[in-house]
Amino acid sequence: MKLHRQRIVIVAIVLGAFAVWGIVAFRGSSAPTLAHIQKLLSGPDRAAGFRALRKYLDDHPDDAQANYLAGTVLVKASPDLARTHLDKVPPESEHRAGAVRLLAAMALEQQDHASARSHLHELQRLAPDDPAVSLALVECHLLAGEHGQALEHAQRAAELNPARAQTYFLIAEILDELGRVPESVAPLKKAVELDPESFPARANLAYALHFAGDHEAALGGLEWCLQRQPNNADLLLIQAKIVRDAGDIPRAKRIVQTALRSRPQDVGCTLLLAEILLFEDNPREALALLEPVFRRQSDNHHLTTLLSRAAWLAGDAEKARHYQGLLVDQLPRRNE
Amino acid sequence: MARPIVFFCAGVLTLAGSRVAADDAVVFRDVAAERGLNFTHVSPFTPERHLHLTMGSGLAWLDYDGDGQQDLYLAQGCAWNGTRAPRPENPNDVLYRNREGQFQALSAIGIDNRAYAMGLAVGDYDNDGFADVFVSNFGPNVLFHNNGDGTFLEDPAFAHLKGNAYGASCTWFDAEPDGDLDLFVTNYAEIDDSNYRLCRETGPRGPVALACQPWKYPGAQDRFYANDGQGGFADQTNEAGFRLDEPRHGLGVVAGDLNGDGLTDLFVANDSDQNDLWLNRGQGRFEEMGLISGTAVNREGKREAGMGVAGADIDQDLRIDLFITHYQDETNTVYRNLGQGFFLDVTNEIGMAGPSRAKLGFGTVMRDFNADGFPDCMVANGHIHDLLGQLGRDVPFAQESQFFLNRNGRRFQDVSAASGDYFQKKVVGRGAAAADFDGDGRLDLAVSHCNGPVALLRNESRPRDGSFFRLRLIGRTSARDPIGAFVTVKTDRRRMGLPYEGSSSYLSGNERELEIAIDKTERIDSICVAWAGTDIECWPAPEPSGHWLNLVEGTGNSTRDR
Numbered sequence A: 001m002k003l004h005r006q007r008i009v010i011v012a013i014v015l016g017a018f019a020v021w022g023i024v025a026f027r028g029s030s031a032p033t034l035a036h037i038q039k040l041l042s043g044p045d046r047a048a049g050f051r052a053l054r055k056y057l058d059d060h061p062d063d064a065q066a067n068y069l070a071g072t073v074l075v076k077a078s079p080d081l082a083r084t085h086l087d088k089v090p091p092e093s094e095h096r097a098g099a100v101r102l103l104a105a106m107a108l109e110q111q112d113h114a115s116a117r118s119h120l121h122e123l124q125r126l127a128p129d130d131p132a133v134s135l136a137l138v139e140c141h142l143l144a145g146e147h148g149q150a151l152e153h154a155q156r157a158a159e160l161n162p163a164r165a166q167t168y169f170l171i172a173e174i175l176d177e178l179g180r181v182p183e184s185v186a187p188l189k190k191a192v193e194l195d196p197e198s199f200p201a202r203a204n205l206a207y208a209l210h211f212a213g214d215h216e217a218a219l220g221g222l223e224w225c226l227q228r229q230p231n232n233a234d235l236l237l238i239q240a241k242i243v244r245d246a247g248d249i250p251r252a253k254r255i256v257q258t259a260l261r262s263r264p265q266d267v268g269c270t271l272l273l274a275e276i277l278l279f280e281d282n283p284r285e286a287l288a289l290l291e292p293v294f295r296r297q298s299d300n301h302h303l304t305t306l307l308s309r310a311a312w313l314a315g316d317a318e319k320a321r322h323y324q325g326l327l328v329d330q331l332p333r334r335n336e
Numbered sequence B: 001m002a003r004p005i006v007f008f009c010a011g012v013l014t015l016a017g018s019r020v021a022a023d024d025a026v027v028f029r030d031v032a033a034e035r036g037l038n039f040t041h042v043s044p045f046t047p048e049r050h051l052h053l054t055m056g057s058g059l060a061w062l063d064y065d066g067d068g069q070q071d072l073y074l075a076q077g078c079a080w081n082g083t084r085a086p087r088p089e090n091p092n093d094v095l096y097r098n099r100e101g102q103f104q105a106l107s108a109i110g111i112d113n114r115a116y117a118m119g120l121a122v123g124d125y126d127n128d129g130f131a132d133v134f135v136s137n138f139g140p141n142v143l144f145h146n147n148g149d150g151t152f153l154e155d156p157a158f159a160h161l162k163g164n165a166y167g168a169s170c171t172w173f174d175a176e177p178d179g180d181l182d183l184f185v186t187n188y189a190e191i192d193d194s195n196y197r198l199c200r201e202t203g204p205r206g207p208v209a210l211a212c213q214p215w216k217y218p219g220a221q222d223r224f225y226a227n228d229g230q231g232g233f234a235d236q237t238n239e240a241g242f243r244l245d246e247p248r249h250g251l252g253v254v255a256g257d258l259n260g261d262g263l264t265d266l267f268v269a270n271d272s273d274q275n276d277l278w279l280n281r282g283q284g285r286f287e288e289m290g291l292i293s294g295t296a297v298n299r300e301g302k303r304e305a306g307m308g309v310a311g312a313d314i315d316q317d318l319r320i321d322l323f324i325t326h327y328q329d330e331t332n333t334v335y336r337n338l339g340q341g342f343f344l345d346v347t348n349e350i351g352m353a354g355p356s357r358a359k360l361g362f363g364t365v366m367r368d369f370n371a372d373g374f375p376d377c378m379v380a381n382g383h384i385h386d387l388l389g390q391l392g393r394d395v396p397f398a399q400e401s402q403f404f405l406n407r408n409g410r411r412f413q414d415v416s417a418a419s420g421d422y423f424q425k426k427v428v429g430r431g432a433a434a435a436d437f438d439g440d441g442r443l444d445l446a447v448s449h450c451n452g453p454v455a456l457l458r459n460e461s462r463p464r465d466g467s468f469f470r471l472r473l474i475g476r477t478s479a480r481d482p483i484g485a486f487v488t489v490k491t492d493r494r495r496m497g498l499p500y501e502g503s504s505s506y507l508s509g510n511e512r513e514l515e516i517a518i519d520k521t522e523r524i525d526s527i528c529v530a531w532a533g534t535d536i537e538c539w540p541a542p543e544p545s546g547h548w549l550n551l552v553e554g555t556g557n558s559t560r561d562r
Helices: A011-027 A032-042 A046-059 A064-074 A079-087 A096-109 A113-126 A131-143 A147-160 A165-177 A181-194 A199-211 A215-228 A233-245 A249-262 A267-279 A283-296 A301-313 A317-330 B006-016 B156-161
Strands: B028-030 B059-062 B071-074 B094-099 B102-106 B116-123 B132-146 B152-154 B167-173 B182-187 B199-203 B206-210 B223-227 B233-235 B250-256 B265-270 B276-282 B285-288 B309-312 B321-324 B333-339 B342-345 B361-367 B376-381 B402-407 B411-414 B429-435 B444-449 B455-459 B467-474 B486-491 B495-499 B514-518 B524-530 B536-540 B548-552 B557-559
Touching (some): A064 A096, A096 A131, A131 A165, A165 A199, A181 A199, A199 A215, A215 A233, A233 A267, A283 A301, B059 B429, B059 B444, B116 B182, B132 B167, B182 B250, B250 B309, B361 B444
Parallel strands (some): B116 B167, B361 B429, B467 B548
Antiparallel strands (some): B028 B455, B059 B071, B321 B333, B376 B402, B429 B444, B444 B455, B467 B514
């Protein structure tokens, strides 16, 4: 259940942070000629600085510091050239970590996730205590659909910076994606503890608590959210599910109908109302409710299942067989 | 300004008020040690975590010597030594004899099963009045014939059908029906001993061995063995229609008339595959109707990891509903029988969703433990992975079992916290089965634990006012042991529907007899029995003898109306 999918906008942060880190690291260099060139590059006559750097590199093509400096100054203007120089910084160089940071940041910006991941893994070996590296790896793995690996890095990021609430929220989201919703209760509680005003963390915690069977705690959390957004259809849907699971079917129905008035096209609310109608032995009403949704969401197997059930129970065998055939096609393969 | 969530708080109070009252509680106490039940299951995990060692073994109640007391057969595992072939040094299954509520392990009675035992099916397949035992194994299956003199003999008629598969739950039932019991055996997976696939995942501190997910192995074809009534068996899986193009991973099975046509059907719970509902079309032919019936997948259209199954009339509408236990993060699912072969997933509405997602359920029993006429529910839980902590996962291997009271057929209430110490203890539960072993009118439980000692849970609840009797059916034209019959008890205030079941749960079997309790002021008007494939027969105001009532086919009044 996604109430609020928080995108990790890491790329810009990572690029900026890595570039600053690179420059600072370079300033510590003791090479006198390169120090002069660097002064030129940061002064008003940058062109002279570039010329001097090019000349220096002609004379010293394998100089790690020079290649690293070239990479840092060209990263925006000429990424390909910057990459060529950064690649020349050898593993044993003190500048390797900075070079890899920039390479990873460029790969992330260009959405080359395989390269980014490779660089970030190297960087993790070089700078094992940097939570930004772990978070960048989370981004890479999530974009590749590798939730298990993403979770490991998110947990590592939380270990490295335990005060960051968003990291725990991120862990919970990944657990949700992995179908391990009850396990998301602990990180969501931590997120709420660190950021008590976080609406998405509280709302997701309520959902996770409900999923894990702790209806009372879930209702308590929802109360806080509903005080702030009483007409939020997502919240009302969770509330209706909790009330339904607690056995008060008529009240659950009223709540989900309220949610649908607030957001008439909501698929989750429609499905819940249809489930209630089927439970109440109103298959025709359920069928009439679901069929318009199917025109918009024909690949939703929860919807197709309910349509098939409703049609069978309404006595429309032809329609039921139609939806059942679709359901067979929609069932994921057993190893998915 | 009124807070918009005022009504919400009322809901909280309602939930908080749903605790079980002390005089309403069903309380169990583990009396295995004091009653002489000193059995420990053997299934030491290998460093590689071979799958079959995590699955445990079943148990089954039977009155093997006809003394009216329920004896207990306990299936045994064994260590893995690279082959599933039985080895003389492996531990044996054990039959415990019940004498006035004390148990004694029997030896040298002809039970010799040295493979890794899985499922048990108790049934009088030769109609001689004594309960026989079939054991499905991870390895060759065995059929023990009860000689009636306190000993068993492996039936040579089954020798050519033993196979070498991975058997799971199994049950006797009369398929045709022709008056003798046939056998259905679920099979779990095709595993090659010499090339046993192993799995592991990488955790923060390196690789971690985990039992493989079932789909890492091909599913295995379930088997139907027809009894010719002359002492012979034949594999008629294909002829009966049970052949599947893509076999599934069968674990649980229950037999009963699931569409009300008088014939005994089968429901098979499959692990991570869609479930099978085999409707009996007569003359020994079956048709798979899982999807049409609504039992193949849950309400969301998802296949679940089915483990155990129970069939019971939850809401007293005289239809057998189904309850299936599932994997962690899935619900245990209740399918309400709507009649004519249609079911509806009502898990959430009747309160079974929330309590089950944080557990991995295996064995389950749905019988009336508090004598109110509604079947209650016990679930044995325990994970299959013991090393998830090494992957940074907070998922316990040992888990608490659960007990639910059925509230007037409308809702189940988790009362585990008030049901005794056993339900507070973390165990690796597998098989579970019910019997009134001490004959006190309160149903007790036995629970098997993977690689651990068995539990005997004596029901020590406060006795209710009223009376009880134990109902035994004896078939004549039907099988003598009439598994699949359906009993309707009509009193002056209610009707109760009770399936006369074979094995169910996970690899296990409840006592065959039905324990029926009525209130002090309640009067039984009639008891009707729908015999499998034949008549419905009624007995007006039957009189139990002591605590027993035997109903013999052909001695009542035939009718069409239950």
